[in-house]
Amino acid sequence: MSAAAPDRAGLFDCRDSFAATIESLAEHDSRVVTVVSDSLGSSKLGGFKKRWPERMVNVGIAEQTLVAVGAGLANGGKVPFVSAASCFITGRAMEQVKADIAYSNVNVKLIGQSSGVAYGELGPTHHSIEDMAWLRLFNNLTLIVPADPWQTEQAIRAAAAMDGPVFVRISRMPVPALERNNARFEIGKAEILAEGADAAIIANGTMVHRAVAAAKILASEGISARVVNLATVNPLDEAAILAAADTGAIVTVEEHSVRGGLGGAVAEVVTANTPVPMRIMGFPGFVPTGSAEWLMEHFGLTETGIADAVRQTIARKR
Amino acid sequence: MTLSAPDQTTLPNDLVALVRDKALWIRRRSFQMVYEAQLGHPGGDFSSADILAALYFGVLRFDATKPNDPARDRFVMSKGHCTGAFYSVLAAAGYFPEVELTTYMQPLSRLNGHPNRNYLPGVETNTGPLGHGLPVATGIAIAGQMDDADFRTFVLTGDGELQEGSNWEAALTAGHRKLENLTLIVDRNRLQQGARTEDTASLDPLDDKWRAFGWHVESIDGHDHGQLLEVLNTSPKGRGKPLCIIANTFKGKGVSFMHDNVAWHHGVPNQAQYEQAMAELV
Numbered sequence: 001m002s003a004a005a006p007d008r009a010g011l012f013d014c015r016d017s018f019a020a021t022i023e024s025l026a027e028h029d030s031r032v033v034t035v036v037s038d039s040l041g042s043s044k045l046g047g048f049k050k051r052w053p054e055r056m057v058n059v060g061i062a063e064q065t066l067v068a069v070g071a072g073l074a075n076g077g078k079v080p081f082v083s084a085a086s087c088f089i090t091g092r093a094m095e096q097v098k099a100d101i102a103y104s105n106v107n108v109k110l111i112g113q114s115s116g117v118a119y120g121e122l123g124p125t126h127h128s129i130e131d132m133a134w135l136r137l138f139n140n141l142t143l144i145v146p147a148d149p150w151q152t153e154q155a156i157r158a159a160a161a162m163d164g165p166v167f168v169r170i171s172r173m174p175v176p177a178l179e180r181n182n183a184r185f186e187i188g189k190a191e192i193l194a195e196g197a198d199a200a201i202i203a204n205g206t207m208v209h210r211a212v213a214a215a216k217i218l219a220s221e222g223i224s225a226r227v228v229n230l231a232t233v234n235p236l237d238e239a240a241i242l243a244a245a246d247t248g249a250i251v252t253v254e255e256h257s258v259r260g261g262l263g264g265a266v267a268e269v270v271t272a273n274t275p276v277p278m279r280i281m282g283f284p285g286f287v288p289t290g291s292a293e294w295l296m297e298h299f300g301l302t303e304t305g306i307a308d309a310v311r312q313t314i315a316r317k318r
Numbered sequence: 319m320t321l322s323a324p325d326q327t328t329l330p331n332d333l334v335a336l337v338r339d340k341a342l343w344i345r346r347r348s349f350q351m352v353y354e355a356q357l358g359h360p361g362g363d364f365s366s367a368d369i370l371a372a373l374y375f376g377v378l379r380f381d382a383t384k385p386n387d388p389a390r391d392r393f394v395m396s397k398g399h400c401t402g403a404f405y406s407v408l409a410a411a412g413y414f415p416e417v418e419l420t421t422y423m424q425p426l427s428r429l430n431g432h433p434n435r436n437y438l439p440g441v442e443t444n445t446g447p448l449g450h451g452l453p454v455a456t457g458i459a460i461a462g463q464m465d466d467a468d469f470r471t472f473v474l475t476g477d478g479e480l481q482e483g484s485n486w487e488a489a490l491t492a493g494h495r496k497l498e499n500l501t502l503i504v505d506r507n508r509l510q511q512g513a514r515t516e517d518t519a520s521l522d523p524l525d526d527k528w529r530a531f532g533w534h535v536e537s538i539d540g541h542d543h544g545q546l547l548e549v550l551n552t553s554p555k556g557r558g559k560p561l562c563i564i565a566n567t568f569k570g571k572g573v574s575f576m577h578d579n580v581a582w583h584h585g586v587p588n589q590a591q592y593e594q595a596m597a598e599l600v
Contacts, residue, residue, distance in 0.1 A: 033464070057460055060494075062487035065453045069491070072457015075442055076465070077388055080457075095447055096484075100454055104444040105436050 004149045011174030015113060017149035018170055019044040021156040022081055026052060032160065033057065033073060035082040037066040043083040043113050063088050067096035070108040079107060079160060086112025086128035086169060087119075094134060101165045102138035109159045114172040115145075116206060116255030117283070120292035128169075129283050133260030135167050136234045142166040142187055143234040145262075147208035148178045151231055154185035162187065171255070173206045173292055178229075188232050190240035196226035199310045200244030202266055203253040204230050207281075207301060211253055214306035225310055233262060238269050245274045249313040251281060253306055255296075258282040277316035279309045330547075333376050337543040340410060341371035345572050346599050347409075348402030351422040353592045357431065358423070361569035361582035362476060363403035365507040365540070369474060369565055370407040372546035378472070382412035385439035392458050394442050394473040396451020397505060398432040399584075405429050405438075413440035449482025451475055452502060456488045459500035459560075467499075470554070474503045478510025481519045486531070492560045493532025500560040501550070502533075505540065507569040509580045528562040540565025573598050 004016030026032040026048065033055045034045055040058060049056045057073070059065045063084060070082035082089070089112050090097065101108050112131055119126035135143050142164065146152040152170060159166040178193065185191075193208070194215045203211040208229045215225040228244055230237065244250055250270060252263035263280030270276060287295055296302060300309070344367040352358035378391045395404045402422070409416045414428070421427035428437040432446030443454045455473035462469055475485065492500055506524070508515050515521050525535045534557055538545040546565070554561055569583065570576025573595040576585075587595060 054464065057457075059487070059491045062491065064449075064484040065456065065487040065491055068450060068453030068484070068488070069457035069460060071443060072454045072459070073461045075392065075454070075458045076461020076467075078461050078464070096450065096453070099444055099447055099450055103434075106443075 007174060009174065011176055012149040013172055013174060014146060014149055014152040014170050015044045015172055017152040018111065018156055019047060021153045023048055023051065025157070025160050026055065029079065029160070031077060031079040033078045033080050035059065035066055035070050035073065035080050037061055037063050037084045037088070039084040039113070042085060043111065045083065063092040064096050067093040067110065068100050070110070071096075071100040071104060071106050074106040074108050079109070081109045081111055083111035083113060085126070086115035086131050087126055090128065090131040090134055097135070098138060102141045105140055106165060107163050108165055110165070110167040112167060112169045115169045116171055116173070117287065117292045117295045118172045120290055120295050123289055124286040127287065129255070129257045131169060132233055132254065132256050132262060133264065136265060139234070140165065141234060142232070143169070144187065144232050145169045145204040146231050147205055147229050148175050150177060150183065151185060155231065158185060158187050169205065171206045175206055176209050178209060178212065188235045188237055190237040191229040191231065192226065192240070193229055194225065194227040196224035197247055198224050199249040199251065199314050200226040200228055200247045201251050201253060201306060201310060202228040202230050202241070202244055202262070204233065204262055206255050207253040210301065210303050211306055213303035214310065217303060217307045218310055223310065223314065230262060230266070233265055236265055236269065241266055241269045242273055245270050245276050248317045249277050249310070251279045251306065251309045251313050253281040253301065255301070256282050258284060277313050279313045281306065281309055333547060334543045337368070337371045337375050337547065340375050340407070341368045341543070342599060343410065344371055344403050344406045346596065347406040347419060349587070349592070349595055349599070351402050351406070351419055353587050354420070355423040356586050358402045358586060359399045359584045360402060360587070361509070361576060361579070361585070362397060362400040362505065362507070364571045364573065364576065365567040365569045366397065366400055366474060366505045367403050367572070368541045368543060369503055369505060369546060370403055372543055372550060373472060374407045374411045376547045377550040379469070380411070382440065385413065389467070389469055391469050392442050392455070392471040394445070394451040394455040394458070394471070395433060396445055396448070396473050397476040397479060398445030401429065401431060401433055404433060408438070408440040411440070414438065448476070448479040449484035452485050453488040455500060456492045456497065459492065459497040460495060462499050463495065463497060470499050470501060472501045472503065474505060476510070477504055477506045477508065477521060477524075478515050478518070480504065480521055489528065489531040489533065496532070496558045497560045498554040498557045501554065501563065502560065503563045503565050505567055506564050507567045509569045509578070509583065511583045513580060524564055532559060533562045534559040535562045535564065537564040537566065540567035541571055
């Protein structure tokens with residue numbers, strides 16, 4: 001189980017879950033090593049370094065080498081977890097992610113930390129709202145965006161257990177532990193958190209608990225909305241998306257640009273099979289300065305904003 | 319079969335002769351590939367042919383039937399565009415049948431314009447974009463250092479390629495970690511795709527740059543098989559530094575009209591040029 005503890009509001013930082021899981025894996029598998037680019041603290045890997053200093057490689061502020069060294073370590077038989085701020089491990093090292101990791105199809109686990117707008121006030125250079133769109137183009141790169149501490153642990157364990165390249169997109173935004181009746185994680189399988197027939201909300205990452213809350217608001221009005229946690233963006237659970245389309249209306253929600261991310265992935269499946277009215281919620285592009293919470297409010301990425309979008313999308317049903 | 323160094327009972331002169339013969343074969347075979355495909359990078363194939371022949375026939379410890387043997391020496395072809403020479407040496411070393419070289423760049427061939435490890439045994443990492451080989455090789459060498467493993471890691475880059483900043487990131491890390499199991503060979507032919515390196519973004523003094531990054535530097539004639547074998551086979555143990563070999567070469571080496579001629583970076587021969595080159599490559 002995750003050793004991550006909630007804060008006073010009962011919320012969790014998924015990086016704690018990541019760090020605890022990595023340490024647990026490292027205890028049982030000497031091949032597990034970590035690679036950072038002066039990103040030890042922001043990856044919460046201080047505990048790992050204390051226990052296994054010889055199994056941590058800090059390449060300095062050099063993301064291209066960060067990712068490439070991961071590929072080399074895999075060649076040498078290691079299971080490297082390569083961890084840095086998502087904005088830099090993707091944007092700065094994208095060609096290494098493409099050529100050295102994805103195209104070379106190596107057993108490297110890339111961890112994008114503090115994704116989305118977690119670094120809100122620092123501005124768009126530090127936001128990572130393009131990463132899902134960039135990464136999901138690599139057809140053999142498994143891409144997971146966990147929603148809470150339990151799913152973060154499951155994603156890290158599943159990444160370690162499979163042979164091949166994986167990217168796990170982790171947030172530092174505090175999130176609650178989701179309530180589940182049948183907790184089970186499988187790469188490529190969406191999780192249905194609420195059943196519903198009037199519309200479907202498909203979300204991942206920090207947006208999932210907001211989607212669940214939105215569905216509760218809608219339920220009080222007699223609208224039944226299915227909530228789909230689409231944590232795995234690649235490979236995509238097309239069956240779950242087509243089942244969502246059967247409701248006749250889909251709202252996608254992501255802490256990401258509205259261009260080419262989760263919503264784009266869902267739309268590709270829906271339009272090719274059973275076109276239904278859709279609304280893609282996220283950020284329009286570079287966003288103004290503000291805290292992460294302020295940005296989410298400003299762009300309607302709240303339980304009330306999502307509920308509004310669902311009502312509007314249902315109204316567009318033919 | 320255990321991995322072993324090249325037959326140490328071979329007289330050094332015989333080994334030099336073997337490498338010379340293999341280098342000639344690589345030049346002839348790769349030029350035939352380029353001629354038939356009407357695609358390729360023959361100038362760099364020729365500048366690196368002697369280096370590759372020395373590595374595969376006199377330095378690297380490998381078993382071509384076990385390309386993933388954890389104990390193998392690693393060779394990373396960072397200048398991934400020079401597949402004419404690289405595929406030729408891999409075939410000569412037994413990684414795949416020589417006859418397959420006739421499929422170079424043909425549809426569905428394993429022999430892409432740039433190497434792919436998922437298709438082709440003997441390829442450690444997929445290269446093509448420049449500045450990728452040294453950082454990956456650095457990671458391989460770190461894995462070896464962590465395990466106190468016996469294998470060595472070699473990487474061949476072009477010289478124009480050193481204009482890519484990723485090399486210098488890796489140079490810092492390799493120097494900092496004192497990766498004595500890592501050897502970089504720079505194919506210093508002084509020509510990049512469009513012009514001389516020193517007229518584009520100059521690299522000299524190249525040896526001082528590597529020394530400043532904490533590397534041991536050797537500068538040699540990259541077409542002298544004896545020098546190549548000697549410097550590549552000197553044990554790095556105890557040096558406490560990664561090794562950079564600046565192999566001074568000529569683009570198009572071996573054919574008069576291609577020698578040191580930038581037009582042959584990715585020039586391809588017509589029939590008369592092909593025949594003349596083959597007449598000279600004896």
